[in-house]
Amino acid sequence: MLGLNSRDTKLLLLVIALVIFAPFLLNPFPTASNLGESFNAGYPALMQRFVIFGLLVIGFNLLFGLTGYLSFGHAAFLGVGSFAAVWMFKLLGYNVLPALVMSTIIAGIFSVMIGYVALRRSGIYFSILTLAFAQMMYSIAYSDLIGKFVGTPITNGETGLQVYASDPQVLQGANAPVLPHLFGLEMNSQTTLAMGGWEFTFQVGYYFAAFFLVLGFYLSIRIFRSPMGLMLRAIKSNQTRMSYTGLNSKPYMLAAFVISGMYAGLAGGLMAAMDPLTGAERMFWTASGEIVVMAILGGAGTLIGPVLGAGMIKYLENIVSKIQKDFLELWFAFLPDWLEAAVVNIIYPFVGKGWHLTLGVMFMLVIIYLPGGMVEGGQRITARFKRKKKTDAPDGAKTPAE
């Protein structure tokens, strides 16, 4: 289907099914129940983040997963995309289409410029160069240096950029909605379906962003399977040998960098489309670090890994940081008192405000023991089960790392 082999088609259909039925899948518990309040994640604001970060990490994976070039400044493109989108809202009106087109293009232009310089070096130098560029762009945005040149605020510094009633918005119709919309279809309009104790919310914005996730996922499969994808993997395995055979790897690298930057720009534009304001903090280097963490956790260099990683981190972030001490005491109430106190005291630093500690520990464990991320973990588990089932089968359980 669509030029994919049956395996990839299945994967694509799986992702489509996941994003379509996400409101059901993420609400396994009745809404008003105790478990529902703690573990349900099927509300629009969070689901939007799942798909947007999924898209972002898919793009990042095209660079890091295929070529092995670790960019530590990817959040810069996300921020550029957001700023471009908000500016389109300010100048043209709240239609999201020009905003998304613009954010992708602008991020593309920035990634051409940065990629051209940063790709002159590889390895650690590349990581540090991208980091330096991203920090420079963060400083520029944070103190609105361009704005100081031009005379009008461009990034609006600490306050962040948002749309004001006095903005021109030349294409904004008289009765068009004053929130991001797609030809009149408002991004935050939603319907709720109540079934028994369950409530499922379907939001236009979520499905709009999910459409781009599926599109991005499809494109990434095509790139993985294309001759260019093969070239990029050749760069990862041995760049020197590749250049000895007479192939110039530079254009391929730059193309991968730009594509990945445009994914990030689109994700940034979508973020602005969901909530039409943005600030420089989106570009800070810890945000770039988070992207890396997501890619690694899911499984860099695999197709489904980035989506899994982004979903996993955003889900856990939401769940873990909600847990308070009284929740813990409730959960472990069945234990004897002294044991309960001990368990609660051990777990407490890792939940609530301590979410980043959990993240750090999880991340390090994955790096140390499971460099292939969740996908590798899944493969190991299935391999073990298969081996148990048919012990006499010749080494057929080995699946390619996809």
Added chain:
Amino acid sequence: MDEFLIQLLNGLDRGAAYALIALGLTLIFGTLGVVNFAHGALFMIGAFCTVTMQRFLNLSQTVIDDTQKDFLGNPLEVEVPYVQSWFGEAAGLAIQDWSVMLAIFLTIPVMLLVGYVMERGLIRHFYSRPHADQILVTFGLAIIIGEIIKYFYGANPIQTPMPSAFLGTWDMGAAFGLEANSVAYPKWRLVYFFFSALIIAAVFAFLQFTTFGMVVRAGMADRETVGMLGIDIDRRFTIVFGIAACVAGLAGMMYTPILSPHYNIGMDFLVLSFVVVVVGGMGSLPGAVLSGFMLGILQSFASLKVVTNIVPGIDQIIIYLVAIIILLTRPRGLMGRKGVMED
């Protein structure tokens, strides 16, 4: 002219911090070939050693003071720090006053231990893994260290006073025959500058004039050959890692009166020190120091009024601009050696 001098001093002092961190980074990189993203966290641990020392010296016991009465006529209960009751009031106060300096007795052992544990327990297992993995695992470690500090010390910056002898400014202008008070500079920043110059000199002397340092330098040049000569180079490199951690820790320890430490302080310094290392040339110790001071001074000069009037805000991005220009024209950095991290 006066403004120029002040910015020069500012640059020296800022450059000293950059140079110290970059020196540690380069030591680790040059010996073990590992890019340590947790180096900022080591800086932070040093800074929190000062905080811990200060808190430790302020531990108090409640004593009934017969000479004072509260409003009911009972003897007043006062909090007396242990150091004051042990060493007498004057000596105790002096000890508390100098706690930033005294923290050195805590910082050095703590940092050596942290460095040793980090190298033996974690980084050793990553020599054969790709560089990306090394970056990532140390990045994860930096997150964890930061969060642990946050758990114990809270998220807010902690004020740490400097010794009262170094409060206030020193009139540099008068010393150089300029108008009085034209170039007044905070004393502690001068102390910081001299302190870091001392540490840098000590590290270089250690590597240059001791047998241990000679072996380490040989190992940096060709690890395999040194190993074949029957020298346990791994053990020495572990010690070098400890020393590098110490350098970062001391830099952090002395920086606390200038910038109140908080759990993210290391991250803020880390990115800049990477730029410093890259500009100086990966693996080159003199390069790291040179580019640390150079970039510090450049950054200060860029914040001169004359400059900011022409190009507003240039002081915040000049370091990155210079880094990009240098990497484009001299890809190896200012003093980078051939063959070190060429790929």
